[in-house]
Amino acid sequence: MVKKLVSLMFVLCCNCITAQIHCGSVSIVPNSSVNQIVVFDDTTKYIGGITINSVTKLRVKVEDKTIVDPLCSWNLKMFIENNSGAGTPIDEWEEITNYGNGAGRNPTIGLLQVRVRNSCSTSPADNTFRNFNDANDILDIITDMLPITNAGSCTLNVNGPGSYLTNYDEFNFDIDIRLRPGARFNPGIYNLNIRFRLEENI
Amino acid sequence: MIAGVFGTANAQLIDEKDVTVTMDLQPVLQLDMTTANQLEFVFDDINEYYAGITNYAATILKVSSTVSWDLYAVGRSSGSTADGFWDQQIDYGSDNTNAINQLPLSLLELRQSQPNSGAGVATGISDYSAAFSPNRSPSAGNSLFTNPDGSITPPTADDKYIGGHAGTSGVAGDDFMPGGSYMTQTGTTSDYYYAMDYRILPGLPAIFPNAYSADGLTAQDIVTTTNDAGNYAEPGVYTMYVQYVLLEDQ
Numbered sequence: 001m002v003k004k005l006v007s008l009m010f011v012l013c014c015n016c017i018t019a020q021i022h023c024g025s026v027s028i029v030p031n032s033s034v035n036q037i038v039v040f041d042d043t044t045k046y047i048g049g050i051t052i053n054s055v056t057k058l059r060v061k062v063e064d065k066t067i068v069d070p071l072c073s074w075n076l077k078m079f080i081e082n083n084s085g086a087g088t089p090i091d092e093w094e095e096i097t098n099y100g101n102g103a104g105r106n107p108t109i110g111l112l113q114v115r116v117r118n119s120c121s122t123s124p125a126d127n128t129f130r131n132f133n134d135a136n137d138i139l140d141i142i143t144d145m146l147p148i149t150n151a152g153s154c155t156l157n158v159n160g161p162g163s164y165l166t167n168y169d170e171f172n173f174d175i176d177i178r179l180r181p182g183a184r185f186n187p188g189i190y191n192l193n194i195r196f197r198l199e200e201n202i
Numbered sequence: 203m204i205a206g207v208f209g210t211a212n213a214q215l216i217d218e219k220d221v222t223v224t225m226d227l228q229p230v231l232q233l234d235m236t237t238a239n240q241l242e243f244v245f246d247d248i249n250e251y252y253a254g255i256t257n258y259a260a261t262i263l264k265v266s267s268t269v270s271w272d273l274y275a276v277g278r279s280s281g282s283t284a285d286g287f288w289d290q291q292i293d294y295g296s297d298n299t300n301a302i303n304q305l306p307l308s309l310l311e312l313r314q315s316q317p318n319s320g321a322g323v324a325t326g327i328s329d330y331s332a333a334f335s336p337n338r339s340p341s342a343g344n345s346l347f348t349n350p351d352g353s354i355t356p357p358t359a360d361d362k363y364i365g366g367h368a369g370t371s372g373v374a375g376d377d378f379m380p381g382g383s384y385m386t387q388t389g390t391t392s393d394y395y396y397a398m399d400y401r402i403l404p405g406l407p408a409i410f411p412n413a414y415s416a417d418g419l420t421a422q423d424i425v426t427t428t429n430d431a432g433n434y435a436e437p438g439v440y441t442m443y444v445q446y447v448l449l450e451d452q
Contacts, residue, residue, distance in 0.1 A: 026215040033220040041228040043266040043383055056221050099229050100269055100450050104380070112223060179225060183268045183381030187229040193222045200215045 023072040023161065023200040024065040028058055038179055049180025058173040058196055059164040073159045073201045075144035076173070080109060080132040081193040091134040093190035100187055107185040109134055112192055115176040116141050119169035120154040129178055141173060144201055159201070230268045233448040234384075237261035243402045253337055254403030259315070261398040263446060265365070266383035270451035272320075272366030273379070274357050275330075275398075277307035277348040279442040285352040293438035301436035306422040307352070309410035310444070311344035314364050315397040321367040322376035326360040327418045328367065334401050340411035342418030344401070346444065349416070354445060356452065360417040364396060370451055378451035407434040 034056045040046055062074045083094040093107045113129040121127065123141045130139055142159050149155060151162030151170055164171040175196075243255045265273060282289045288305040295301065311334060318329035327343060335341035347362050349355050359368045369377035384394035405411050413422040420426075424433050 021214055023215055027217045028219045031217055031219045033222065035222045035224060037224045037226065039226040039228065040268075041226075041230070043230055043232050043268075043385070046230065046268055047383060047386060055223075056219070058219060093225065096224075099227075104270070107225065107227070175221065177221075177223060179223075181225075181227060181268075182386075183266075183383060185227060185268075187227045187268060190225045190227070191222060192225075193220055196219045196221070198217045202214050 021200060021202050022065075022069040023074065024063040025061070026063075026074055026198050026200050027061045028196065028198050029061055029164065030059075036177070040179075040181060046181055046183055049178055051176065051178040053176045054174045055177050056175050058175060058198075060171040060173070060198060061163040061165070062161045062171075062198075062200070063163070064161045071148070071201075072161050073146070073148045074142070075146075075159065075199055075201055076141040077144075077197050077199075078114065078139040078141060079195040079197060080112075080135055080137060081195060082109060082135050083191070084135050090136065093192050096189040096191055098186055098188040105185060106188070107181060107190055109137075109192065111179060111181055111185075112194075113178040113180075114139070114194065115178070117174050117176070118172055120158065122154075122156060122158045122170050123173070124156060129176075141196075144199070146201075227268065229450065230266065231271060231448050231450065232266040233273070233446060234264040234266070235261060235446065236264075241400060243400075245402075245404060245408075248406070251404045251406050251408060254334075254401050256334065256399060256401040258399045259397040260400050261446075263364070263396040263398060264384040265379075265394040265448060266385065267379075267448070268381045270366070270378040270380055271448055272356070272368075272377075272451055273364045273396075273446065273448050274362070275312060275347060275364060276354055276357075276445050276447065277310060277346040277442060278352055278354065278445050279307060281352050286348055286350050288440035288442045290436070291439040291441055293436050295437050297436075300430070300432045300434060302424050302428060302433050303436045303438065304427075305410065305424070305435055305440055306413045306427065307348040307442055308345045308415065308422050309402060309413035310346045310442070311401040311403070311412055312346055312444075313344055313399040313401070315399075316391050316393060316395070318363055318365055318367070319393055320365055320375060320377065320379040321363060322373070323359060323369050323371065324363075324367050327362055329362055329364060330398075334399075335412065337403055337405065340421070340423070342412070342414035342421075345412055345414040345418070345422075347416050354447065356447070356449070357416060362416075364446075365393060366451060368452075404435065409434060
């Protein structure tokens with residue numbers, strides 16, 4: 001009897017620690033990291049900038065639990081990281097190395113522009129280049145805590161369960177970046193990391 | 203009760219993906235120059251000796267730079283006659299003892315269309331923006347910068363630059379021009395666009411009264427240099443070249 005009680009408690013504990021709130025699973029496929037190198041080596045690139053379309057694709061998959069919870073929905077956000085823990089100013093790119101004397105200051109985070117798009121224009125910011133002002137900025141792709149818009153509607157803010165496998169135009173996001181430094185910043189090599197976070201809404 | 207306790211510990215499902223952007227900003231210093239391959243100054247009329255010959259806007263300089271920059275001109279030759287002097291290709295006449303074949307490189311005068319706005323620390327004549335002087339008023343204002351040894355060494359704080367100046371104070375307007383490009387400038391003037399005029403004024407006798415040392419303090423006309431009032435430039439064909447140097451602020 002005691003043995004059964006202990007087993008029951010163990011099962012309850014395990015279930016609770018790994019349990020979801022409303023959804024069965026959320027995932028970005030694949031979620032491996034990408035490193036994009038952008039080289040500016042002539043005046044035209046400095047003035048005109050460089051745009052890289054589809055630097056990555058975010059393929060979203062959100063599944064219901066076995067017993068469907070009608071409150072399952074999700075949000076998608078962008079964060080920016082510049083290794084500020086190592087002393088990088090909050091509004092600048094992380095400096096890897098500098099060339100020469102430089103023109104004054106290291107590039108600012110606002111220099112990086114990010115655009116999100118999919119065929120159904122599900123994000124309110126669809127097809128619009130936006131930028132971060134500093135490392136504390138968060139940009140929404142699909143805002144959290146919105147009313148649930150079911151997959152298949154091909155409209156704004158689709159955030160119900162679904163998958164890029166069945167509703168590609170709503171659950172796939174192409175990510176474009178654009179950099180147009182002009183002649184304002186120190187020559188050198190710099191890093192920024194964009195983190196995309198997919199969460200179920202609680 | 204156990205279920206109630208553990209029920210509050212539900213985990214929110216999250217997944218993440220990272221995109222790291224590495225930006226390589228390589229320094230670009232680009233000087234676009236439009237000019238004739240060779241500028242000829244042919245003095246075959248007495249008026250040309252008196253009034254000199256001017257070639258207006260014979261060279262157009264256009265700057266694009268991603269770093270703070272300095273731009274200067276330096277007179278050079280092969281040194282076949284002597285370092286710091288024009289190369290004599292041929293001489294006319296009978297080699298009169300008063301005919302001097304050593305013509306200082308600084309006899310060439312330049313005038314830039316746009317004043318140097320990055321020369322706050324200059325201690326001498328900062329640029330070539332002064333109007334060419336009248337032929338009866340010798341002036342160091344436009345004489346070309348040269349090094350005594352004919353080298354490419356940059357001018358000092360006492361000498362002339364076209365844009366920027368000697369030193370690395372980091373103070374805007376003092377000794378550098380900020381990064382930028384003539385392609386993004388608007389209006390009728392630009393710190394990234396210069397039209398260069400050239401003048402040679404021999405005078406009569408032909409002693410080149412506007413030749414001066416780099417700091418503009420010492421006359422280098424033929425009479426002063428040779429200390430013989432009867433000397434003059436030997437007739438002949440002479441050549442030299444002007445080297446325009448664009449470099450990161452230094």
